[in-house]
Amino acid sequence: MNETKNSIYFVGIGGIGMSALARYFRHAGWLVAGYDRTPSPLTAALEAEGIAVHYEDSVDRIPEAFRDPLKTRVIYTPAVPVDHTELCWFRTQGFEVLKRSQMLGLLGEGRRVMAVAGTHGKTTTTTMVAHFNAVAAGEGSAFLGGLSKNFDSNLVLGAGLRMAVEADEFDRSFLQLHPQSAVITSVDPDHLDIYGTYEAVREAFAQFAGQITPGGTLILKKGIELPVERADIRRYTYHVTDSGVDFHAENLRVDGGGYYTFDLVFPGRRIERCRLGIPGLVNVENCVAAAALVWSEGFVSDERMREAIATFRGVQRRFDFWVNDPSVAGGTIYMDDYAHHPAELRAMLSSVRKMFPERELTVIFQPHLYTRTRDFAPEFAEALSLADRVWLLPIYPARELPIPGVASEMILDGITTPRKRLISKERLLEEVAALATGGVLVTAGAGDIDRFCAPVAALVQRKNGGVG
Structure with a gap:
């Protein structure tokens, strides 16, 4: 420069x-x-x-x-x-x-760029890569798409040439990168206001994968098929539990708080009794992907990787538990998540269901973008129908102007859960205050719903103080 x-x-x-x-x-x-x-x-x-x-x-x-x-x-x-x-x-x-993205590409020149791409799952996975590099490999910098709780930042400055980056598909930004190794977590239709068609999304991801440097590594989640014809790179697959892939988890055990212990399986290597420092099966899958990427660049020992997994503290707004005290019998559990695409919303809610199958699940969702709501209203409705109760906020417009006829009601109409309705941000705390204690409450969305996290958590904690 x-x-x-x-x-x-x-x-x-x-x-x-x-x-x-x-x-x-x-x-x-x-x-x-x-x-x-x-x-x-x-x-x-x-x-x-x-x-x-x-x-x-x-x-x-x-x-x-x-x-x-x-x-x-x-x-x-x-x-x-x-x-x-x-x-x-x-x-x-x-x-x-x-x-x-151009500047990020320039900063990656001369470094070992470890990129995580995907229409969902990439922020947590990238942050895991940064933490695993620091603890298990003893080096690495990172540019993150969320605030790491371990580093208390979205920037990591460390020794060595490793540079973990979140490869963002929005506006084809990830095509500015030429990584040495890359994970692709998902290729779902999204940002159709930019791409136009799902096929164009897939073509962009294939082009990104094709930009891995010779001798590098591509790691794909099982089921992702991309036309990448490269004999000069290593190619692997991963899945949370499928033993037919290169990287997966085995012997999964979950405790009452939703924390998993498992064996991590690599090609020719197994790390037994790993316990992930954050709850949720979806995060075990993210862990498998992150560990695979770090494996491709090397790490010190099984014990150091086990330590890295155990000490990972998560990312703000990604499967982020604000209230989860097992000592409060009958108390409400409250978590917040950035989920703003149907696939990640479904994955998040499915994980919550598996963690707390006996509890009533209430979701407050803020749709993000008029175009995304227009394009995926039925899929959002299907995902939200996993909850027992759904409250929808108005659409958060972000960079967009309103589109006539596009509103949260498009999602509401397709939700099969009987207890569903629209609420305003002005009444959100009042509605939470009226909820019965003892269930699981989730706020989700990529807009400004996160500004309610602290007051909602304080309200839930006060209500929990009266039970048990």
């Missing part, structure tokens, strides 16, 4: 991937600032770390130190509108302007 430039400006700095890059450059000694649409805990954390952030799309708000194209590089997220005032000004003034 051009070393005459010493400042970097982020348009959309509050995104999870953008903020990781901002932290990286701040740590490397660059002058960093940026714009985001609204304040959030992430932007507050950036500001506390000394990064200037403003929330008005105005050229006048760009700090003076970032107004010279000879000294400043600009990074933007494709979630920002193409007519964004600041972004347009930077382009017309001759600044070097790069997408977030």
Whole structure:
């Protein structure tokens, strides 16, 4: 990169991937600032770390130190509108302007890039890879799509050449990467506003897999079929329990809190009595995928890998238990999850059902994007029908304008669970307060529903204080 430039400006700095890059450059000694649409805990954390952030799309708000194209590089997220005032000004003034994914690709040059791709499951799996690298291999950096509870960040700075990255398929961003090793967790239809067809999604994933460097490794979840004809890479499969694949788990045992103990099986290697530090069968599958990717680059010992698995603490908003105290007899369990695609919503709810089969399951779901709701309303309804009670919030629009006729009612109408209805964010806490104690409560979605996690958890804990 051009070393005459010493400042970097982020348009959309509050995104999870953008903020990781901002932290990286701040740590490397660059002058960093940026714009985001609204304040959030992430932007507050950036500001506390000394990064200037403003929330008005105005050229006048760009700090003076970032107004010279000879000294400043600009990074933007494709979630920002193409007519964004600041972004347009930077382009017309001759600044070097790069997408977030382009910069991530540049940072990967000369490193051992370990990429996790998939329409769901990639954030937890990537974060596991980062933790397993640190504990079992003793090295590695990472750019994560969520906040790791082990590292208390979405950025990991460690020794060595390993670099774990979440390979995002949105806007074909992952095609900027040329990894040494890669896992693909799922290839489901998503982002059809970008791709148009499911076949185009599959073609993009095949192209990503085809960009693995010669001598590298591709690890696919069983059932994923991609037209990747590469004799110069190793190719493996994984599954949570199927013994017919290269990587899987055996002898699974689950305790009352949903925590699993199992044997981890690699080609020619078995690590017995692994106990994953977070609950849920879906996370055992993520663990198998992450361990397989670390195996492809090597780790110190079985004991160190067993330690890495046991000490993994999860990712904020991924199968994230806020209230789960087994000592409170008859208390409500509360968890939150980022699930915003039908397949990941189904996987999450199925895991919760297996963990707590005797408890009543209530789900509060906030649909994300009008296009995704339009394209997958029946699939969302089918997944949500796994719950005993479903409350739907209005659609979170994110980058989109409303589409006539598209609303949460499209999902509601297809849910077969009798106890279902629409609620507003304004009444969410009131509705939770009226719930009977003793079941499992789940909030899910990729919008701003996470801002209710702390008050919902506090309310549940107060209600639990009156039982047992």
